[in-house]
Amino acid sequence: MFDIARADRSVREAIATTTSPGVIVPASSANVGPGYDAVGLALDLPLLATVEPPQAARVISFGAGADELPTDETNAVWHGLLTWCERTHQSIPDVTLHVHSAIPLEGGLGSSSAALVAGLSIGRMLVGGDVDINELATELEGHPDNALPALLGGIVVKPVHSAPRRFIPRRDLVCVVVHPDERMSTTQARSALPTHIPLADAAANAARCAAVVMGIAGLAPLDPTDFEDVIHQPARFAIMPTSGACVTALVNAGIPAFLSGAGPTVAALVSTADHPDPQGAVRQVLSDIPGQLDIVSLPMNTSGTITINV
Template structure:
């Protein structure tokens, strides 16, 4: 099976662990069931650092899906071609998880369903990135008890995101550790209103994106991890361009409607236009 899975940007400002957007940068894998053993080949991003054994994230997700579906896998041959930057806030781990889960479902002859989303989200610990890579477009993710769920929405056709990607990396576990256990009630209310507005702006009225992407819930608390990222977010916003930290950072996502950036200092960041895109694709 061949699996093609997109990058994603989560949070989109106020939608912490709730909003995600699939972006047109893709990892591709080919997986084959063999008579025994495991072989993993990796080219592109992470080729010099990712595991080649059972700890490889795609392999782990694939085996979990196979176990869930009762599929026997005597051996696996996996080939990965990675283009999603690692540890930059563009959902590389979520893409790997979705690729593995999708491969397991495909090999079992089963369509992707809500159980596939839940399994992928269990791996990630939240559903926004995996839902975007699985479903495509704009996603709204939530939990009902211990169950992860998500809804796909269609982004407005005038939305032209630009990812400004730095050379430096960040770790989600580290940046989550910077978040306080409690936030002021006023900030929570502010973020709830802005998250609702963001859904409307991203799907219906992009003219509202600047106020809709304001955040008081997580971005400022993480500034110590990537001060240059927050500096660029503020500079873009002051110039009238809606901008957020992409996921756990340090990439900045500019949500433009004309695919243009203002004339400000982008030193240390490389802009990459990444349009909204479809979800995971599977071919025999």
């Protein structure tokens, strides 16, 4: 079973000891209940990508997915760097990238977005260029609710035809992620979605989405029932029953919870004012859920992608 806390410690050790230039990109939790493809949160679970002298491999990975990620031009981090250079009409630097990630693959925490954002950010760091990285990341990733929180930090709302709106989450909120011992590709999770949504359901989802954003930003009360969704969660819970059972149990216990991205990870937003031990509170609620669950508290990330050693 993937151990998020252990992976997190390993990447933070790499961050503390590296002297190479690089970027740190946070994980992200997309959709946030009713905010399908429009709202995302940045979480303080890092991916570190550093620039190293050229070797035979374009990318050398450590941590999450290290034994299955490609080392050539097809690697997502390298693809981001290559795309940045192409769009800015710059030569591709002769370097190798070392990537240390604590973000589980196909877990619903934005591993692919973090990789693409890391490559784009390294490209901008190395060769410069006047390109809107927010727009390019959204174009490449296809999911602004993952890419933009990874770049900007905080909670981000992205309307289709206008600029992203970024808000700082309430300081008392901690995100406790519940990661079942399984994986789910975004392609498979999207294939389960309905092709049509009744108008009344769409209107109700829009209202709940506004309430969720306001609640997380501290502009209104945070109500667990506002995280109900009719667009993507019911269909996905049909193929991820453990995730559905976790969300139901947490919401019934008064804790806001939702499927993180395409799943299977569940995210719970816990107020330290109500629960001094957020992780313990979630663990207690889910004690009767069968199967292995990796339960970890993650602070909200408000800094987004940052460069180091430059």
